Amino acid sequence: MPQNQQRRCRRGLAIALAGCFAMSAAFADEAGAVRAFNRAKRTEPELFVFLKHMPKGGDLHVHVSGAAYSDYMLDAAIAKGLTFDPSTAQFGTDPSKTPAKQLLTDNGLLxxxxxxASMRGWMGGGQSGHDHFFETFGIFGAALGARQRMDVLEEVIARAKSQNEQYMELMTGVTPSQANTAYFQNLPDSTDMPHALSVLRPRLVKLLQEAKPYLDQMEKLGKRLGQSSLTSPANPMTIRYIWSCNRLSTNDEFFAQAAAGIYLAAHEPRIVAMNMVAPEDHPLSRQNFARQMKIVDFLWQRLGRPNLTLHAGELTPSISPPETMKDRIRKTIEVGHARRIGHGVSIAWEDDAEGLMAKMKKEGIAVEICLSSNESILGVAGIHHPLHLYMAHGVPVFLNTDDEGVSRSTLTLEYVKGALEQGLSYTDLKRMARNAIEYSFLSGESLFEGRDYRRPKPAFHGCRRKGWVPSRRAQALMARSDKLRVQLRLERAFVDFESRFP
Ligand SMILES: [Zn+2]
Known part of the structure; x- marks a missing residue:
């Protein structure tokens, strides 16, 4: 960038920030917010109102398809003229079935x-929460397909933005379907991994080329959300994407999926990681785990070593043999190179669980906690949940929604659960909101020294004071770190929020 343009850019940044800070109320004392939180804990609705406005940092564990509410899928199925089969509860195009609009006048069908299609009204009956939860994805498939991709994303992001979230990492498609079809055609035998990778390499380059314009299109959603773009850290909500591969795929498919995810995460800044999805307790997940970790290790070493966040330990003794749980999380970290763990519910069953948690603390490997999802799928809640075990051992944790449409939840409700069912304090929740950015995969240096939220970098010592204007040094640091800019936004959001409670 030419020097004069750089100067203009810095001046623009300073003016924008000065405006933002001028709007902030006087420097607030956290103690007022703590008192208001403790008063609000008297009833769930009072706490909900308090927590809805609380800045929440980020939601980093979000499957977009499971985050969409089925009510909007029904609207789309009606608009598209689909038909409904009551025997399967699915929408389709068979003209002999019931027109979708009939659901509006027939409550039984509705x-x-x-x-x-969700956990709405699930009362148990003859089916476990686990089975019902995972079956919803097959039920709502056609109805979700009736919706525009951008509409689904808008629903999920707008909902998060309305709850004072600053950042999301979304598990969603990042490549056009025709590009995927070409990439996954005639897959090589992955028994010989070096050979399979050599076959896939040119396809990976092509896939990346196709991903860029696809993601550029998605940027336009920013305007619909009142922003200049979806991914710039300058906006109130910043988005990044995560590629998902499926544990239940064949070895060859899994190899190709993992290669794509790892390659894209290493080469496209908007795609920040790869994850693995599908029920972890499925026999195929158990049988293929060691092989899949080897594949991930092989590809990660050769394709740029990007960040990985992997579901691990979404298990309990009622759905898994104890032997599976004794090293699932450790292997996912030590062989699979996970920088974050999704769920981690079975931590207590790990061999040397304390040693493993000490390692996670030391290496900054955070756990994405998903309370509603764990309750629905695993029946794990209250004192059965390992959240406090992690916290007691200093492992970084934060709250996430996982599949809020299926769970019928929101991040605010997860915070409510955290407070009422896990006994989290205001300062616990505030630390989690900060963890969600500190342990995010946003690029650049942190705002804080040594991950200590009491110690912002020297150029930002005054950043929690009214009227603070970033120095040239602060602006230079901001310009080269997306993470720092989002962290700064979160800190300013806390100043605004806490100033409501003098
Ligand atoms: Zn998940």
């Missing part, structure tokens, strides 16, 4: 769909 509840058949809505209840089957």
């Amino acid at each position: 509840y058949r769909f809505l209840d089957a």
Whole structure:
């Protein structure tokens, strides 16, 4: 960038920030917010109102398809003229079935769909929460497909933005379907991994080329959300993407999926990581785990070593043999190179769980906690949940929604659960909101020294004071770190929020 342009850019940044800070109320004392939080804990609605406005940092564990509410899928199925099969609770195009619009006048059909497509009204019956939860994805498939991709993303991001979230990492498609079809055609035998990778390499280059314009299109959603773009840290909400591969795929498919995810995460800044999805307790997940970790290790070493966040330990003794749980999280970190763990519910069953948690603390490997999802799928809640075990051992944790449409939740509700069911304090929740950015995969240096939130970098010592204007040094640091800019936004959001409670 030419020097004069750089100067203009810095001046623009300073003016924008000065404006933002001028709007901030006087420097607030956290103690007022703590008192208001403790008063609000008297009832759930009072706490909900308090927590809805609380800045929440980020939601980093979000499957977009599971985050969409089935009510909007029904609207789309009606608009598209789809038909409904009550025997399967699914929408399709078979003209002999019931027109979708009939669900609006037939409550039996309506509840058949809505209840089957989410945990709405799930009362147990003959089915476990685990089975019902995972079956919803097959039920709502066609109805979700009736919606525009951008509309689904808008629903999920707008909902998060309305709850004072600053950042999201979304598990969603990042490449056009025709590019995927070409990439996954005639897959090489992954028994010989070096050979399989050599076959896939030119396809990876092509896939990356196709991903860029696809993601550029998605940027336009920023305007619909009142922002200049979706991914710039200058906006109130900043988005990054995570590629998902499926544990239940064949070895060859899994190899190709993992290669794509790792390659894209290493080469496209908007795609920040790869993850692995599908029920972890499935026999195929158990049988293929060692092989899949080897594949991830092989590809990660050769394709740029990007960040990985992997589901691990979404298990309990009621759905898994104890032997599976004794090293699932450790292997996911030590062989699979996970920098974050999704769920981690079975931590207590790990061999040397304390040693493993000490390692996670030391290496900054955070756990994405998903309370509603764990309760629905695993029946793990209250004192059965390992959240406090992690916290007691200093492992960084933060709250996430996982599949809020299926769970019928929001991040605010996860915070409510955290407070009422896990006994988290205001300062616990505030630390988690900060963890969600500190342990995010945003690029650049942190705002804080040594991950200590009491110690912002020297150029930002005054950043929690009214009227603070960034120095040239602060602006230079901001210009080269997306993470720092989002962290600064979060700190300013806390100043605004806490000033409501003098
Ligand atoms: Zn998940």
